[in-house]
Amino acid sequence: MSHVLIVDDDSDTREALAAIIAQDGLTTALAGDLREARIQLVRQTPDVVFTDLKLPDGSGVDLFEDLDPTSGVEVIVITGHATVESAVSALKMGATDYLVKPINMQRVKAILSRLPRPGDLKAEIGTLRGELRRMGRFGLMLGSSPAMQEVYDQISRVAPTAASVMLVGESGTGKEVAAQTVHQLSLRRKHAFLAVNCGAISPNLIESEMFGHERGSFTGADRQHKGYFERANGGTLFLDEITEMPVELQVKLLRVLETGMFMRVGTTKEIETDVRLIAATNRDPEQAVVEGKLRLDLYHRLNVFPISLPPLRERGKDVELLAQAFLDELNERYGTRKHFPPAVKEMLLSYPWPGNVRELKNYVQRAHIMSSADSDATAVVPLQISIAKPSAGTAITIPFGTSLAEADRQLILATLEQCGSVKTRAAEILGISLKTLYNRLVEYGNDTKPAEGEAGDESQTVGRANV
Template structure:
């Protein structure tokens, strides 16, 4: 079936005019014709048209009445009125009721084609506006590919190759690793770059609206469906659709998604006809889809359709050598946002490089933004980094695999975190903290020295005293 974006309906009771318009407009796609209002209504019920050329005077209907009917049912359809003479009053009436423009029957071929081209352009721009294309462009950052980590360098090579194809890509990785950024990168590097990029998070859609959100719905399809609405597939036509948290897709909807991928067709909720779409699908998840398949919670056939090109993103703790580059990137971004000129000392960056980053790149960016926003000085020192980030536990423990001192490293990591939190609650007063810990003051001093915390705690104690005066 021809894409609805290329189908035109010509409504005119003059046989020769219908033939002429069909011939002139054939360059745009499929042309349907109707000789009267009854035929036009019948065709309109079974097809969706991008543009309708509508004679103002038909033997059984008023063109203006048909215009209002069609625009109410399918407001996205552009309608051009055909008149015998140029009349300003008629043009104003038609445009007031939603007509795109009007022509008279002694039109010039090139003028008419240019008019139709503008109508198609308006539809394309409407889809872009509806989906906030400017916001999509603003969020298209490629900095997640920064760094010297070998896995990321290899990944960039794979992404550049995958971008030039229309193959489905399954992006997997922990939350905060940049899965949506990967999807946007693939779109920006693809031949579809000038077409829409539509992102949808499956986990954020109410269960009863998933199907309507993906495939759209017709007016009256369900309570509250007051008008025909595009689904995400139609909005992404000719472009890229990114389905995040794909593992959360309802099992019964998975079959319809599979059909959309295989056949290139979707059917709106309450609709009676398939709609052809040309969409490059990208999917992402932070869950193990293979395991979900084994548990019967995810369709195996859909998994293989999605997993044509698998991409596995490393966690930030697996690419710690790239943290200085990310810190520099985020510093520039938030210095500019807040009108600051802060820098991280090498020692402060070293603290960050020993943290585990369970929230990955998103957590690092959040920390840098917070420090730039509230830090009073020009340089961020180790003692300015929040206590939780001073605890280099998991990253250190992973480096001690096979080490006979692994238990000691784990014990030190726990003590370091526990002592720092108690000190913070006691406003860095060591004697009070020792009482809370149930140890002698000298024992606490010994522990601080042993765990390399003396300098940090002294600095925090000094700041606490300054703040209280």
């Protein structure tokens, strides 16, 4: 049977908590200050600790020093309305959740319902780390590079807590997958995970989508609608592209975070919700604050535990690991046995992937679709040049009187540079075979040899440039 330690200098609060906890079939021990709490810790190690932050002889967070970090003890801090920031600080130190006085007993029950049996969650995270060492997987995430190892460590620490998480990363780096992994490793995993793209909802409808509306509250509202906060009760709400949310709605979102209460559009009746928020943005959030896209107070509330997701170009051989995983999925779905030829493998490692994991997944799908039915190899399709970040120097100047051979040399080398040294793509743009390109590079003093299976028709000639 699980054991709970309640630490509070107010006897009424202690007794009320003990009564609620007993209804859940748990044993309790009571303490009025840190000294009594430490005596109780020696007598029996609890599975859960409810502690007030302000005690006669110190702060409730001082108990962290008396708890074995490997014991799996869950700590829920109790605070007054005026010291919510202290509770947020406690979450950063490792507290699982917090309660605001006067304590809402329904919220206590909700917290107890999410608590796993001793060590279950930490054991599962440990199992996932073992799986990572074997297969490069961590929950729904894939990759074994040092950059991703750091992300996994951060997720391991924050997932079991109630702390809000801010995911920052370029488009396509997998922010929603990271949010799902946090949810699956949290105490809320048995409840809903809902994802909302704040930039994809009309500004006129986003308040209704977030908080719901009553029938007849506006034109077209022919029935009651439950919003994301109501449907995600007990679970996790992922707000993608948070900087695209209208500023006036950010005020209402902040109130929900502070009070746990909201109102549907068209009513003054407050509804209680217990939701963990994970926000994400592909912008610099601090710059978004400066530009007025994100309220400073909301940023601090959401940014309790920031996690930066690395771009694919900084993840080394994770590119191969991810590409193979995407290809394995396609092979299983369509009953094929495709593999990447050497030319594709070269492109995968040399291309900078401005669209990150999303772009890589799309490329693998194109290569699989374009491959011939009677071949086990994927097609060598050209990589698309991203329009998001146009390259500088897309034109070359060739003076009058330059020989045709020299003009060809400058054109080939400039095209290769613009393609990030991806030879297959450069040959495609120039309208020559890959073998011809390699031969020209050898002539220009490059000793690079074509990889196996890359040689093409040598009879093609270089396309002329307009000079």
